[in-house]
Amino acid sequence: MFRYLIPFLIPATLAAEAPVIENATAERTGDTWRFDVTISHPDTGWDHYADGWEVLDANGNSLGLRTLFHPHVEEQPFTRSLTGVEIPDGTTSVFIRARCSVDGWSDERVEVSLTGS
Numbered sequence: 001m002f003r004y005l006i007p008f009l010i011p012a013t014l015a016a017e018a019p020v021i022e023n024a025t026a027e028r029t030g031d032t033w034r035f036d037v038t039i040s041h042p043d044t045g046w047d048h049y050a051d052g053w054e055v056l057d058a059n060g061n062s063l064g065l066r067t068l069f070h071p072h073v074e075e076q077p078f079t080r081s082l083t084g085v086e087i088p089d090g091t092t093s094v095f096i097r098a099r100c101s102v103d104g105w106s107d108e109r110v111e112v113s114l115t116g117s
Contacts (some may be wrong), residue, residue, distance in 0.1 A: 017042050018106040019050040019098035022077045026094070026112050033085045035112070037066070039098050040077035049073075053098040055085055056109065063087060063094060087114065 019041040027034045041050035049071035055064040064085035072078045087094065095109040 018103060018108065019053075019100050020077075020106075021053070021096055021098055021108065021110040023079075024096045024110050024112045026114055028114075029083065031086070032083065033087050033114070034081060034083045035064070035066075035085060035096070036079055036081045037096055037098075038077050038079040041072075041098070041100060043071040043073045043076070045071050045073060048102045049100065051099055051101040053080075053082075053096055055082070056095045056097060057088070057091060058093070058095070 019039050021037060022040050023036075023038040025036045027036075035055055037053050039050050039053060043049035050068055052065060052067045054062050054066065057063055064082050066080055066082040068080060092115050093111050093113045095111055097106055097109045099105045
């Protein structure tokens with residue numbers, strides 16, 4: 001009797017790691033806000049990399065999107081900024097979430113306080 005071994009194939013999306021927000025800060029600049037966000041992700045090149053992050057209100061509405069146009073294989077973690085973000089009056093905190101080119105938006109959301117900024 002012959003035994004055949006069938007290898008288990010794990011899709012790349014199951015083995016992939018989501019982008020991690022290492023740090024996020026907000027600074028009021030006149031009537032708008034500037035956000036500096038530090039992300040780490042095991043970018044492998046153009047086929048799989050952290051390709052953006054966004055600012056969300058408490059209801060999940062997007063207030064600003066920072067698209068990342070290239071992989072950061074040799075620069076981990078990395079920080080990118082987004083300026084000119086309009087935040088509704090009375091908002092005391094927002095949330096940042098990151099995205100990668102393969103898995104889409106991460107479930108992780110990091111809260112950023114706007115008080116004292």
